[in-house]
Amino acid sequence: MRTPCAPVRDLLGTTDVESAYGVQRLIASERIAEGARIIGAKIGLTAPAVQRQFGVFEPDFGVLFDDMVFCHRQPVPWSRFLQPRVEGEIAFVLGRDIDHPGASVVDVLRATDFVLPAIEIVDTRIAGWDLTIVDTVADNASAGAVVLGTTAHRLVGLDLSRIGMVLERDGEPVTHGAGHACLGSPVAAVAWLAREMCRRGNPLRAGDTVMSGALGPMVGLDGAGRFRLRLDGLGDVEATIERD
Template sequence: MRTTVNDLPNRATSPAPLHAAGAGSERPVEAAVAALTHAAATRTPCAPVRQYLGTSDIDAAYEVQRRLAQARGTAGARRAGAKIGLTAPVVQRQFGVFQPDFGVLHDDMLYAHTEPLPLGRFLQPRAEGEIAFVLGRDLDRPGPSVADVLRATEFVLPAIEIVDSRIAGWDLAITDTVADNASSGAVVLGTTPYPVAGLDLARVGMTLRREGEAVSHGAGHACLGSPVVAVAWLARELVRREQPLRAGDVVMSGALGPMVPVGGPGRFRLELDGLGEVEAVLEEETK
């Protein structure tokens, strides 16, 4: 049974009040947690949480993310890996945020090729094509390198991420998206594993199609130069924060091209040169 946003504890019975960071009776982190929890539980986007956190206190934003992930764990979700956001320059330009971030993947966020994905779990979904890494070893040594990532990777998969935002209108600063679990939604994984040996992931071309029509193009080099480089960045960040990647983790390495609005029920198909295809099937929930 999947845990959805509606299964999480509702810590706020009404939207959090709007006030500047540090002002009012609520501490900034608690206010941001309450606002995002309410948005998820009611499926109603909230105002940017930078009103509480400011735009530069990234550690405070990650503390919000940590508390929200902890609440999901309490509600029954299991940590399944991590995702990297804001890796592609075209996506950074879309939001005016010019540095990567990361979020937590939970088991209820993972779907398989063609498995129906209910639209009702999202607020403002968008789709993007990525390469997922599945680890066979821990990445817990200080300063893990690209070579460490390659040794630790058991295989890679084509993957579609359905990104989402609890922030109204995708009006984001870096603290908004970090606090909101790197604007995470769900992940659709391909079912044919590919070993990384001999693959030049920087040169992998990507086409994302909606109902057969190409809606996004890209390549591996758009992801911090290579998806492997992006995963090495993530591994270093998580070791520094004492939350290292572990064997069995799924790691979404970041967008290879522009994200596109989902816009309703339909099928997205990702085609990756040399890495096969994966299809996301988004459906309205039946009562």
């Protein structure tokens, strides 16, 4: 039976982030050995509203596996989650590697092929979302699933820091946000990720999908429902969570 566990900080301590990333890599290796494929990365804890929810005031990252990705309106089975919550984000799809440790927003702009509206369904194995940075890093940055829009947008002429967001559940707005809430801009968030991953010897590569982080507060998910994310200038995407 799938049940949440106690915080891993009880084993690793509250400040040993590098050991937590070691746990993350070990779990990823086990998944790869079982046949899963890494297709990109996700950034967590970017929005001040989310940081305040957990008392964690620095971003982290995890990996995306191929079986985490769903498309607009594709049914997402409720049974794959433990304690899911929903965030509105922008996904970046890279056309070039970003493989040097001093990566800047210019490098991100040059490397990005296109962006998509995206919903992330975050989840955690830690009971009650009782998290420190160590807990969420070890748990793959609380990655659950992502739902991607189907209309690509080039970054030329777009200022993602000014993008407004509305997330609706079953037609009713449940949270609002904006691009500047994501480390100042989703582009800046991806630059941070590129530097961190390069420093650890696993740089972002052409073809990777990157979830750039929440644009506003996360919303609890307690059963089946339909979530629609609307982004100014980038259209919308719908996540349909179904009981199975």
